[in-house]
Amino acid sequence: MKGGLGPWLVATALPVLAAAGRTGVSQPAPDAPAVELRGPEGETVRLADFKGKVVLVDFWASWCAPCQASFPMLDRLYRQRHSDGLEVLAINVDEERQAAEAFLAKRPHAMPVFFDPKGHAPEAFRVEGMPSSYLLDRRGRIRFKHVGYTSSVGAAYEREVDALLAEEAPSANP
C-alpha cells in the first residue's frame, strides 16, 4: 500500500492543478489588450484605432439577462456623449449570430455593435462575468471595470465617463 499511493495522488492532483491554473486570478491590465473586432458586415476594426477617445468596451450576449437592461443604458450614454469624444463598442459574444440579431432587432441602437462568436476579445480582456464593461481613457488604458449590471450602476458609468472625458488628450508624440 505504501508504494501504491503516490501515483494515485498524482493522478488525482494533476487535473485539479491544471484546472486551477486555467482559472487563475486575473490582474487588471493597465493597457487594454490589442484586439480586432468584426462589425456586422465583417469589417475589421482595431481597438487601437480609437486612441485619443474615451472608449467603453462592453461584452454582452442575448442570453444574459442583465445585458437586456445594460444595453439601452449604454446606447443612451453613447448618444449623449459621443460628440464629446465617447466611443461605445458593444461586443456581442453569442455563439449563434441569429440570437444576437433577434436581440438587436428589438432594441434600436446607435452605438456600433461587433460580433465575436469565438470569444477572442473577452479572452484577451479576461472577462470574469457577463456583462462586463471596461472604460478606457484617451491613452488606451483600462481605468474602470464593471462586472454585472444593476440599474444603480448607470450613474457610476456617467460619472466615470465624464471624469475621463475631462482629462486631456495625449499629445501626438507621447
Added chain:
Amino acid sequence: MPRRPLLRIHENGCEPIGRRKALLGLVVLAFGGTACATVQPWQRGRLAHECMTFDADAAGAAYEAHWQESREGAAGGFGVQSGGCGCK
C-alpha cells in the same frame, strides 16, 4: 528476461508499481482530465438556456422553495439563484 516495471517511485525501499497498476493510473488520469472543463463566462449561452432549468415553472418552483425553506429552516439548501453567467 524479467519485465521491467513501467514506473518506479523510489530506488530504495518502495516496491516498483506493476505495469497494470501504472496503466490503470493513466486511465484514471485520462478520465479525470475529461471531467475538468473551464466554461468561460462568455461561453455560457447554452447553460443559460431556458431548457437547462430543472423546473418547468420557475415561479412555481420559487414559491415552493420559499415555503419549504421557511418551514424546514432550509434557506439556501436548494442552491442559489442565477444561471451561472456570473451576473450580479
